[in-house]
Amino acid sequence: MGAVLLRGTAFALVWWVLAEGRADSWGVGVVSVAAALAASLYLAPPGAGRLSPTGLLGFAGFFLAQSFKGGVQVAVRAFRPAMDLAPALVDVPVALPDGLPRVLLVNTLNLLPGTVSVRLAGDRLRLHVLDARLPIAEEVRQAEARIACLWRTGP
Amino acid sequence: MTTLPDWISAGLLLAGAGFYLAGTLGLLRFPDVYARLHALTKADNLGLGLLVLGLALQAENLAAALKILLVWPLVLAASAAVSFAIARRAHELGIEPAGQEGKRP
Structure with missing residues:
Protein backbone atom coordinates (compact mmCIF):
# COMPACT_ATOMS: atom_id res chain seq x y z
CA MET A 1 0.00 0.00 0.00
CA GLY A 2 2.86 2.32 0.85
CA ALA A 3 4.39 1.78 -2.58
CA VAL A 4 1.10 2.64 -4.33
CA LEU A 5 0.77 5.88 -2.39
CA LEU A 6 4.41 6.85 -2.91
CA ARG A 7 4.42 6.13 -6.65
CA GLY A 8 1.01 7.74 -7.13
CA THR A 9 2.28 10.91 -5.46
CA ALA A 10 5.43 10.87 -7.58
CA PHE A 11 3.45 10.48 -10.84
CA ALA A 12 1.01 13.20 -9.78
CA LEU A 13 3.99 15.47 -9.19
CA VAL A 14 5.34 14.67 -12.67
CA TRP A 15 1.94 15.51 -14.15
CA TRP A 16 1.83 18.80 -12.28
CA VAL A 17 5.25 19.58 -13.77
CA LEU A 18 4.22 18.53 -17.29
CA ALA A 19 1.04 20.65 -17.12
CA GLU A 20 3.17 23.52 -15.78
CA GLY A 21 0.93 23.84 -12.76
CA ARG A 22 -2.32 24.49 -14.67
CA ALA A 23 -5.38 23.26 -12.79
CA ASP A 24 -7.69 22.74 -15.81
CA SER A 25 -5.76 19.71 -17.09
CA TRP A 26 -6.29 17.44 -14.11
CA GLY A 27 -9.10 15.53 -15.88
CA VAL A 28 -6.56 14.05 -18.29
CA GLY A 29 -4.00 14.08 -15.50
CA VAL A 30 -5.87 11.71 -13.20
CA VAL A 31 -6.28 9.18 -16.02
CA SER A 32 -2.59 9.49 -16.98
CA VAL A 33 -1.40 9.13 -13.40
CA ALA A 34 -3.56 6.04 -12.93
CA ALA A 35 -2.24 4.50 -16.15
CA ALA A 36 1.37 5.26 -15.17
CA LEU A 37 0.78 3.77 -11.74
CA ALA A 38 -0.70 0.59 -13.22
CA ALA A 39 2.20 0.25 -15.68
CA SER A 40 4.75 0.81 -12.94
CA LEU A 41 3.15 -1.76 -10.60
CA TYR A 42 3.07 -4.27 -13.46
CA LEU A 43 6.63 -3.66 -14.71
CA ALA A 44 8.32 -3.23 -11.33
CA PRO A 45 6.23 -4.94 -8.64
CA PRO A 46 6.82 -3.45 -5.20
CA GLY A 47 8.66 -5.46 -2.59
CA ALA A 48 11.56 -6.50 -4.82
CA GLY A 49 13.75 -4.12 -2.83
CA ARG A 50 13.01 -0.57 -1.82
CA LEU A 51 14.93 2.46 -2.92
CA SER A 52 16.91 4.17 -0.23
CA MET B 1 17.11 45.62 -16.96
CA THR B 2 19.50 42.73 -16.79
CA THR B 3 19.41 41.01 -13.42
CA LEU B 4 21.87 38.61 -11.84
CA PRO B 5 19.88 35.46 -12.78
CA ASP B 6 19.92 36.67 -16.40
CA TRP B 7 23.70 36.86 -16.31
CA ILE B 8 24.04 33.43 -14.72
CA SER B 9 21.57 32.05 -17.26
CA ALA B 10 23.52 33.57 -20.15
CA GLY B 11 26.76 32.13 -18.75
CA LEU B 12 25.25 28.64 -18.45
CA LEU B 13 23.82 28.79 -21.98
CA LEU B 14 27.16 29.87 -23.43
CA ALA B 15 29.03 27.15 -21.52
CA GLY B 16 26.45 24.60 -22.73
CA ALA B 17 26.95 25.71 -26.32
CA GLY B 18 30.72 25.35 -25.80
CA PHE B 19 30.33 21.72 -24.76
CA TYR B 20 28.07 21.05 -27.74
CA LEU B 21 30.80 22.48 -29.95
CA ALA B 22 33.33 20.19 -28.24
CA GLY B 23 31.03 17.21 -28.73
CA THR B 24 30.65 17.95 -32.43
CA LEU B 25 34.39 18.53 -32.80
CA GLY B 26 35.00 15.18 -31.11
CA LEU B 27 32.47 13.51 -33.39
CA LEU B 28 34.43 14.80 -36.40
CA ARG B 29 37.96 14.29 -35.07
CA PHE B 30 37.90 11.12 -32.94
CA PRO B 31 39.25 8.07 -34.77
CA ASP B 32 36.45 5.46 -34.61
CA VAL B 33 32.84 4.73 -33.72
CA TYR B 34 33.61 3.99 -30.07
CA ALA B 35 35.60 7.15 -29.44
CA ARG B 36 32.92 9.19 -31.20
CA LEU B 37 30.33 7.77 -28.82
CA HIS B 38 32.42 9.18 -25.97
CA ALA B 39 32.22 12.62 -27.55
CA LEU B 40 28.44 12.43 -27.97
CA THR B 41 27.51 10.87 -24.65
CA LYS B 42 29.83 12.88 -22.43
CA ALA B 43 30.26 16.33 -23.93
CA ASP B 44 26.74 16.73 -25.30
CA ASN B 45 25.17 15.50 -22.08
CA LEU B 46 27.05 18.03 -20.02
CA GLY B 47 26.20 20.69 -22.63
CA LEU B 48 22.52 19.80 -22.39
CA GLY B 49 22.68 19.85 -18.58
CA LEU B 50 24.07 23.40 -18.64
CA LEU B 51 21.49 24.46 -21.25
CA VAL B 52 18.51 23.21 -19.23
CA LEU B 53 19.89 24.87 -16.09
CA GLY B 54 20.26 28.15 -17.95
CA LEU B 55 16.77 27.90 -19.45
CA ALA B 56 15.18 26.85 -16.14
CA LEU B 57 16.46 30.10 -14.61
CA GLN B 58 14.40 32.02 -17.20
CA ALA B 59 11.22 29.97 -16.63
CA GLU B 60 8.08 31.79 -15.55
CA ASN B 61 7.22 29.55 -12.60
CA LEU B 62 8.49 26.58 -10.62
CA ALA B 63 6.51 23.96 -12.56
CA ALA B 64 7.81 25.27 -15.90
CA ALA B 65 11.38 25.26 -14.55
CA LEU B 66 11.04 21.66 -13.32
CA LYS B 67 9.59 20.66 -16.68
CA ILE B 68 12.67 21.97 -18.47
CA LEU B 69 14.96 20.23 -15.95
CA LEU B 70 13.04 16.96 -16.51
CA VAL B 71 14.32 16.92 -20.09
CA TRP B 72 17.86 16.23 -18.92
CA PRO B 73 17.43 12.81 -17.24
CA LEU B 74 15.11 11.68 -20.05
CA VAL B 75 17.62 12.54 -22.76
CA LEU B 76 20.43 11.01 -20.66
CA ALA B 77 18.56 7.72 -20.38
CA ALA B 78 17.94 7.62 -24.14
CA SER B 79 21.50 8.67 -24.93
CA ALA B 80 23.03 6.02 -22.66
CA ALA B 81 20.84 3.24 -24.04
CA VAL B 82 21.42 4.21 -27.67
CA SER B 83 25.16 4.50 -27.11
CA PHE B 84 25.25 0.97 -25.65
CA ALA B 85 23.20 -0.35 -28.59
CA ILE B 86 25.56 1.21 -31.14
CA ALA B 87 28.73 0.09 -29.33
CA ARG B 88 27.44 -3.46 -28.91
CA ARG B 89 26.46 -3.74 -32.56
CA ALA B 90 29.81 -2.34 -33.71
CA HIS B 91 31.58 -4.89 -31.51
CA GLU B 92 29.43 -7.74 -32.86
CA LEU B 93 30.33 -6.68 -36.38
CA GLY B 94 33.97 -7.08 -35.41
CA ILE B 95 34.93 -3.41 -35.63
CA GLU B 96 38.18 -2.99 -33.72
CA PRO B 97 38.91 0.21 -31.81
CA ALA B 98 41.56 2.43 -33.38
CA GLY B 99 45.04 1.49 -32.21
CA GLN B 100 43.82 -1.89 -30.95
CA GLU B 101 43.61 -3.93 -34.14
CA GLY B 102 44.21 -7.59 -33.42
CA LYS B 103 44.39 -7.05 -29.67
CA ARG B 104 40.83 -8.04 -28.75
CA PRO B 105 40.80 -9.41 -25.18
Whole structure:
Protein backbone atom coordinates (compact mmCIF):
# COMPACT_ATOMS: atom_id res chain seq x y z
CA MET A 1 0.00 0.00 0.00
CA GLY A 2 2.86 2.32 0.85
CA ALA A 3 4.39 1.78 -2.58
CA VAL A 4 1.10 2.64 -4.33
CA LEU A 5 0.77 5.88 -2.39
CA LEU A 6 4.41 6.85 -2.91
CA ARG A 7 4.42 6.13 -6.65
CA GLY A 8 1.01 7.74 -7.13
CA THR A 9 2.28 10.91 -5.46
CA ALA A 10 5.43 10.87 -7.58
CA PHE A 11 3.45 10.48 -10.84
CA ALA A 12 1.01 13.20 -9.78
CA LEU A 13 3.99 15.47 -9.19
CA VAL A 14 5.34 14.67 -12.67
CA TRP A 15 1.94 15.51 -14.15
CA TRP A 16 1.83 18.80 -12.28
CA VAL A 17 5.25 19.58 -13.77
CA LEU A 18 4.22 18.53 -17.29
CA ALA A 19 1.04 20.65 -17.12
CA GLU A 20 3.17 23.52 -15.78
CA GLY A 21 0.93 23.84 -12.76
CA ARG A 22 -2.32 24.49 -14.67
CA ALA A 23 -5.38 23.26 -12.79
CA ASP A 24 -7.69 22.74 -15.81
CA SER A 25 -5.76 19.71 -17.09
CA TRP A 26 -6.29 17.44 -14.11
CA GLY A 27 -9.10 15.53 -15.88
CA VAL A 28 -6.56 14.05 -18.29
CA GLY A 29 -4.00 14.08 -15.50
CA VAL A 30 -5.87 11.71 -13.20
CA VAL A 31 -6.28 9.18 -16.02
CA SER A 32 -2.59 9.49 -16.98
CA VAL A 33 -1.40 9.13 -13.40
CA ALA A 34 -3.56 6.04 -12.93
CA ALA A 35 -2.24 4.50 -16.15
CA ALA A 36 1.37 5.26 -15.17
CA LEU A 37 0.78 3.77 -11.74
CA ALA A 38 -0.70 0.59 -13.22
CA ALA A 39 2.20 0.25 -15.68
CA SER A 40 4.75 0.81 -12.94
CA LEU A 41 3.15 -1.76 -10.60
CA TYR A 42 3.07 -4.27 -13.46
CA LEU A 43 6.63 -3.66 -14.71
CA ALA A 44 8.32 -3.23 -11.33
CA PRO A 45 6.23 -4.94 -8.64
CA PRO A 46 6.82 -3.45 -5.20
CA GLY A 47 8.66 -5.46 -2.59
CA ALA A 48 11.56 -6.50 -4.82
CA GLY A 49 13.75 -4.12 -2.83
CA ARG A 50 13.01 -0.57 -1.82
CA LEU A 51 14.93 2.46 -2.92
CA SER A 52 16.91 4.17 -0.23
CA PRO A 53 16.55 7.98 -0.15
CA THR A 54 20.09 8.55 1.11
CA GLY A 55 21.42 6.14 -1.51
CA LEU A 56 19.49 8.04 -4.16
CA LEU A 57 20.94 11.37 -3.04
CA GLY A 58 24.44 9.90 -2.90
CA PHE A 59 24.07 8.50 -6.40
CA ALA A 60 22.69 11.79 -7.75
CA GLY A 61 25.62 13.73 -6.31
CA PHE A 62 28.16 11.23 -7.62
CA PHE A 63 26.47 11.21 -11.03
CA LEU A 64 26.42 15.02 -11.35
CA ALA A 65 30.07 15.36 -10.35
CA GLN A 66 31.17 12.56 -12.68
CA SER A 67 29.08 13.90 -15.59
CA PHE A 68 30.87 17.19 -15.26
CA LYS A 69 34.26 15.50 -15.12
CA GLY A 70 33.40 13.31 -18.14
CA GLY A 71 32.21 16.24 -20.24
CA VAL A 72 35.27 18.33 -19.46
CA GLN A 73 37.61 15.38 -20.14
CA VAL A 74 36.17 14.74 -23.60
CA ALA A 75 35.91 18.45 -24.44
CA VAL A 76 39.57 19.07 -23.57
CA ARG A 77 40.65 16.20 -25.81
CA ALA A 78 38.39 17.27 -28.66
CA PHE A 79 39.84 20.80 -28.64
CA ARG A 80 43.50 19.81 -28.20
CA PRO A 81 45.47 19.76 -31.48
CA ALA A 82 47.09 16.43 -30.53
CA MET A 83 44.09 14.58 -29.14
CA ASP A 84 46.19 12.34 -26.91
CA LEU A 85 43.90 9.30 -26.86
CA ALA A 86 44.83 5.79 -25.75
CA PRO A 87 41.70 3.85 -26.65
CA ALA A 88 41.35 0.23 -25.61
CA LEU A 89 38.83 -2.48 -24.82
CA VAL A 90 38.88 -3.45 -21.17
CA ASP A 91 37.05 -6.28 -19.41
CA VAL A 92 35.93 -5.67 -15.86
CA PRO A 93 34.15 -8.05 -13.45
CA VAL A 94 30.61 -7.10 -12.37
CA ALA A 95 29.55 -7.88 -8.82
CA LEU A 96 26.05 -6.33 -8.93
CA PRO A 97 23.04 -8.69 -9.10
CA ASP A 98 21.35 -9.39 -12.43
CA GLY A 99 18.48 -7.24 -13.63
CA LEU A 100 17.92 -3.56 -12.93
CA PRO A 101 21.18 -2.91 -11.02
CA ARG A 102 23.27 -4.19 -13.93
CA VAL A 103 21.24 -2.33 -16.54
CA LEU A 104 21.75 0.80 -14.48
CA LEU A 105 25.51 0.16 -14.28
CA VAL A 106 25.84 -0.35 -18.04
CA ASN A 107 23.96 2.88 -18.72
CA THR A 108 25.66 4.86 -15.99
CA LEU A 109 29.11 3.91 -17.26
CA ASN A 110 28.09 5.17 -20.70
CA LEU A 111 27.63 8.60 -19.19
CA LEU A 112 30.61 8.58 -16.83
CA PRO A 113 34.14 9.73 -17.70
CA GLY A 114 36.12 7.65 -20.15
CA THR A 115 33.94 4.56 -20.50
CA VAL A 116 31.40 3.24 -23.03
CA SER A 117 29.85 -0.17 -22.38
CA VAL A 118 30.32 -2.54 -25.30
CA ARG A 119 29.12 -5.93 -24.12
CA LEU A 120 27.75 -7.54 -20.99
CA ALA A 121 28.29 -11.29 -20.95
CA GLY A 122 27.82 -13.19 -17.72
CA ASP A 123 29.74 -11.44 -14.98
CA ARG A 124 32.09 -9.61 -17.29
CA LEU A 125 31.48 -6.21 -18.75
CA ARG A 126 33.50 -5.13 -21.76
CA LEU A 127 34.17 -1.41 -21.90
CA HIS A 128 35.67 0.86 -24.50
CA VAL A 129 37.89 3.39 -22.78
CA LEU A 130 39.13 6.58 -24.32
CA ASP A 131 42.33 6.59 -22.32
CA ALA A 132 43.57 3.28 -20.92
CA ARG A 133 46.05 5.14 -18.70
CA LEU A 134 43.22 6.34 -16.44
CA PRO A 135 42.20 4.23 -13.41
CA ILE A 136 39.17 2.61 -15.09
CA ALA A 137 38.72 -0.37 -12.74
CA GLU A 138 38.63 1.98 -9.76
CA GLU A 139 35.93 4.17 -11.32
CA VAL A 140 33.81 1.14 -12.21
CA ARG A 141 34.04 -0.07 -8.60
CA GLN A 142 32.95 3.35 -7.37
CA ALA A 143 29.94 3.38 -9.69
CA GLU A 144 29.05 -0.15 -8.60
CA ALA A 145 29.21 0.80 -4.93
CA ARG A 146 26.95 3.83 -5.54
CA ILE A 147 24.40 1.71 -7.39
CA ALA A 148 24.48 -0.99 -4.69
CA CYS A 149 23.58 1.72 -2.14
CA LEU A 150 20.43 2.62 -4.11
CA TRP A 151 18.52 -0.35 -2.78
CA ARG A 152 17.97 -1.26 0.82
CA THR A 153 19.16 -4.78 1.33
CA GLY A 154 16.74 -7.36 2.67
CA PRO A 155 12.99 -7.63 2.12
CA MET B 1 17.11 45.62 -16.96
CA THR B 2 19.50 42.73 -16.79
CA THR B 3 19.41 41.01 -13.42
CA LEU B 4 21.87 38.61 -11.84
CA PRO B 5 19.88 35.46 -12.78
CA ASP B 6 19.92 36.67 -16.40
CA TRP B 7 23.70 36.86 -16.31
CA ILE B 8 24.04 33.43 -14.72
CA SER B 9 21.57 32.05 -17.26
CA ALA B 10 23.52 33.57 -20.15
CA GLY B 11 26.76 32.13 -18.75
CA LEU B 12 25.25 28.64 -18.45
CA LEU B 13 23.82 28.79 -21.98
CA LEU B 14 27.16 29.87 -23.43
CA ALA B 15 29.03 27.15 -21.52
CA GLY B 16 26.45 24.60 -22.73
CA ALA B 17 26.95 25.71 -26.32
CA GLY B 18 30.72 25.35 -25.80
CA PHE B 19 30.33 21.72 -24.76
CA TYR B 20 28.07 21.05 -27.74
CA LEU B 21 30.80 22.48 -29.95
CA ALA B 22 33.33 20.19 -28.24
CA GLY B 23 31.03 17.21 -28.73
CA THR B 24 30.65 17.95 -32.43
CA LEU B 25 34.39 18.53 -32.80
CA GLY B 26 35.00 15.18 -31.11
CA LEU B 27 32.47 13.51 -33.39
CA LEU B 28 34.43 14.80 -36.40
CA ARG B 29 37.96 14.29 -35.07
CA PHE B 30 37.90 11.12 -32.94
CA PRO B 31 39.25 8.07 -34.77
CA ASP B 32 36.45 5.46 -34.61
CA VAL B 33 32.84 4.73 -33.72
CA TYR B 34 33.61 3.99 -30.07
CA ALA B 35 35.60 7.15 -29.44
CA ARG B 36 32.92 9.19 -31.20
CA LEU B 37 30.33 7.77 -28.82
CA HIS B 38 32.42 9.18 -25.97
CA ALA B 39 32.22 12.62 -27.55
CA LEU B 40 28.44 12.43 -27.97
CA THR B 41 27.51 10.87 -24.65
CA LYS B 42 29.83 12.88 -22.43
CA ALA B 43 30.26 16.33 -23.93
CA ASP B 44 26.74 16.73 -25.30
CA ASN B 45 25.17 15.50 -22.08
CA LEU B 46 27.05 18.03 -20.02
CA GLY B 47 26.20 20.69 -22.63
CA LEU B 48 22.52 19.80 -22.39
CA GLY B 49 22.68 19.85 -18.58
CA LEU B 50 24.07 23.40 -18.64
CA LEU B 51 21.49 24.46 -21.25
CA VAL B 52 18.51 23.21 -19.23
CA LEU B 53 19.89 24.87 -16.09
CA GLY B 54 20.26 28.15 -17.95
CA LEU B 55 16.77 27.90 -19.45
CA ALA B 56 15.18 26.85 -16.14
CA LEU B 57 16.46 30.10 -14.61
CA GLN B 58 14.40 32.02 -17.20
CA ALA B 59 11.22 29.97 -16.63
CA GLU B 60 8.08 31.79 -15.55
CA ASN B 61 7.22 29.55 -12.60
CA LEU B 62 8.49 26.58 -10.62
CA ALA B 63 6.51 23.96 -12.56
CA ALA B 64 7.81 25.27 -15.90
CA ALA B 65 11.38 25.26 -14.55
CA LEU B 66 11.04 21.66 -13.32
CA LYS B 67 9.59 20.66 -16.68
CA ILE B 68 12.67 21.97 -18.47
CA LEU B 69 14.96 20.23 -15.95
CA LEU B 70 13.04 16.96 -16.51
CA VAL B 71 14.32 16.92 -20.09
CA TRP B 72 17.86 16.23 -18.92
CA PRO B 73 17.43 12.81 -17.24
CA LEU B 74 15.11 11.68 -20.05
CA VAL B 75 17.62 12.54 -22.76
CA LEU B 76 20.43 11.01 -20.66
CA ALA B 77 18.56 7.72 -20.38
CA ALA B 78 17.94 7.62 -24.14
CA SER B 79 21.50 8.67 -24.93
CA ALA B 80 23.03 6.02 -22.66
CA ALA B 81 20.84 3.24 -24.04
CA VAL B 82 21.42 4.21 -27.67
CA SER B 83 25.16 4.50 -27.11
CA PHE B 84 25.25 0.97 -25.65
CA ALA B 85 23.20 -0.35 -28.59
CA ILE B 86 25.56 1.21 -31.14
CA ALA B 87 28.73 0.09 -29.33
CA ARG B 88 27.44 -3.46 -28.91
CA ARG B 89 26.46 -3.74 -32.56
CA ALA B 90 29.81 -2.34 -33.71
CA HIS B 91 31.58 -4.89 -31.51
CA GLU B 92 29.43 -7.74 -32.86
CA LEU B 93 30.33 -6.68 -36.38
CA GLY B 94 33.97 -7.08 -35.41
CA ILE B 95 34.93 -3.41 -35.63
CA GLU B 96 38.18 -2.99 -33.72
CA PRO B 97 38.91 0.21 -31.81
CA ALA B 98 41.56 2.43 -33.38
CA GLY B 99 45.04 1.49 -32.21
CA GLN B 100 43.82 -1.89 -30.95
CA GLU B 101 43.61 -3.93 -34.14
CA GLY B 102 44.21 -7.59 -33.42
CA LYS B 103 44.39 -7.05 -29.67
CA ARG B 104 40.83 -8.04 -28.75
CA PRO B 105 40.80 -9.41 -25.18
